[in-house]
Amino acid sequence: MSVDTEPAVDPARDPDWARLLEAARRSLERSGGSLAGSVTIARPTDGERRVVIGITGVHRPAGVQRIAVRLADVDLHLRQLSGRGLIDTLTEAGAPLRDRPGERRREALARQAALARARASACAGQEWFDRWLDWLRGDGMLTRLVRAGGDLTPVLRVLEALPAADEPLPAFAERVLGDTKAFSDASLRGLVLRAVALWQGAPPPTSAEQERALWEAVGVVPDDLASHVLVLNVPARGGVVGEWLTQAAALALPMRLTLHQLRLGALAIDAEEIFVTENPAVLRAATALGPAAPPLVCTEGMPSAALHRLLAVAGRATLRWRHDFDWPGVRMLTAALARYPAAVPWRMSAADYEAALGPAESVGGSGPRLTGTPAATPWDPALAAAMHRHGRAVMEERLLPVLLDDLRAASGGSG
Numbered sequence: 220m221s222v223d224t225e226p227a228v229d230p231a232r233d234p235d236w237a238r239l240l241e242a243a244r245r246s247l248e249r250s251g252g253s254l255a256g257s258v259t260i261a262r263p264t265d266g267e268r269r270v271v272i273g274i275t276g277v278h279r280p281a282g283v284q285r286i287a288v289r290l291a292d293v294d295l296h297l298r299q300l301s302g303r304g305l306i307d308t309l310t311e312a313g314a315p316l317r318d319r320p321g322e323r324r325r326e327a328l329a330r331q332a333a334l335a336r337a338r339a340s341a342c343a344g345q346e347w348f349d350r351w352l353d354w355l356r357g358d359g360m361l362t363r364l365v366r367a368g369g370d371l372t373p374v375l376r377v378l379e380a381l382p383a384a385d386e387p388l389p390a391f392a393e394r395v396l397g398d399t400k401a402f403s404d405a406s407l408r409g410l411v412l413r414a415v416a417l418w419q420g421a422p423p424p425t426s427a428e429q430e431r432a433l434w435e436a437v438g439v440v441p442d443d444l445a446s447h448v449l450v451l452n453v454p455a456r457g458g459v460v461g462e463w464l465t466q467a468a469a470l471a472l473p474m475r476l477t478l479h480q481l482r483l484g485a486l487a488i489d490a491e492e493i494f495v496t497e498n499p500a501v502l503r504a505a506t507a508l509g510p511a512a513p514p515l516v517c518t519e520g521m522p523s524a525a526l527h528r529l530l531a532v533a534g535r536a537t538l539r540w541r542h543d544f545d546w547p548g549v550r551m552l553t554a555a556l557a558r559y560p561a562a563v564p565w566r567m568s569a570a571d572y573e574a575a576l577g578p579a580e581s582v583g584g585s586g587p588r589l590t591g592t593p594a595a596t597p598w599d600p601a602l603a604a605a606m607h608r609h610g611r612a613v614m615e616e617r618l619l620p621v622l623l624d625d626l627r628a629a630s631g632g633s634g
Contacts (some may be wrong), residue, residue, distance in 0.1 A: 252316060254290045304387070347414070377395055435524040436521050440524045443477065445477075446473050449516070450515070455488050460480055486529075495518065499517050500619065509633060513629040542617055546591045549606075574621075
């Protein structure tokens with residue numbers, strides 16, 4: 220009479236044991252090493268069925284679809300076979316068992332420590348910073364960070380050191396983190412720039428150019444050759460750049476100046492007022508006014524370090540400043556008004572917004588939808604209310620005729 224049991228073999232090398240040991244490993248890792256549970260094998264082979272019969276001493280008929288076995292029985296059987304229990308068998312056959320409950324506890328403690336450090340930061344309480352922390356928790360980024368062995372301390376040190384004063388990126392990294400190449404770490408750079416984007420009301424960067432603009436928005440300069448500003452008819456004196464600007468103004472020729480060029484020598488702007496616009500289309504249209512067109516500077520989106528360097532030598536010139544009627548635009552204007560005492564809004568009132576929408580516009584009318592986090596408009600609170608009500612953005616191109624009328628009037632009516 221034959222006995223339907225397993226032959227005497229090494230379980231760790233026997234393919235009939237493989238699925239059982241894999242299931243046992245998963246169960247032990249989930250439970251933190253507890254032998255109190257059981258495992259199940261679906262559609263077992265004849266060899267797997269015989270293994271379980273040998274462990275339990277209970278016959279399982281051929282063709283059975285599922286068989287279960289207690290881990291304690293597996294452990295006892297292995298000790299009888301080889302003198303090694305289940306955990307030792309699994310460890311010797313492969314990697315050490317993971318303690319997943321312990322890992323989760325350690326991760327939770329690491330997250331709590333990181334959040335406690337963040338809540339003690341000098342940035343805590345600022346709306347953008349709190350939204351960044353919410354993103355870290357909600358997106359799982361904080362868990363991934365602690366699993367990788369990182370922490371928030373370097374990120375927080377960077378954010379606490381911002382804004383800088385047009386400091387080269389390597390020098391900033393050395394000053395704050397003690398390593399000129401610290402931002403070559405993609406994780407560190409990504410976490411910092413995500414926070415800066417929320418701070419500036421901009422979308423997360425998806426290109427090197429967008430990253431550069433965000434760095435420059437908080438006074439850090441990755442590359443003084445890549446930072447530039449577009450100008451028209453800006454009267455200046457001093458050095459070769461002053462000569463270039465003078466010659467270009469005589470021809471109503473737009474010029475693009477880099478931060479590197481603006482740092483070459485002493486430069487002074489001789490103007491009583493300078494118009495600042497966001498879209499190059501406005502500057503391009505202004506060239507039709509010729510040399511009589513008033514000085515015009517274009518931010519091309521977020522103001523660059525080069526633009527700020529240029530305006531720093533503008534003396535007491537009045538800066539008539541505008542951006543698109545969208546939430547990033549009003550945030551950038553708020554920042555400009557705070558940075559430059561001589562800055563005043565240019566065609567950025569609620570009345571200008573309503574007029575640009577047109578008399579036929581109704582709530583929710585045509586035009587791109589406003590997206591992103593709403594912002595206040597302290598120079599005209601009615602503007603934010605109107606933007607909320609209509610829910611539409613207005614780009615500068617729609618205001619081009621009235622903007623050109625303003626520029627023509629400032630030029631003395633010529634052109």
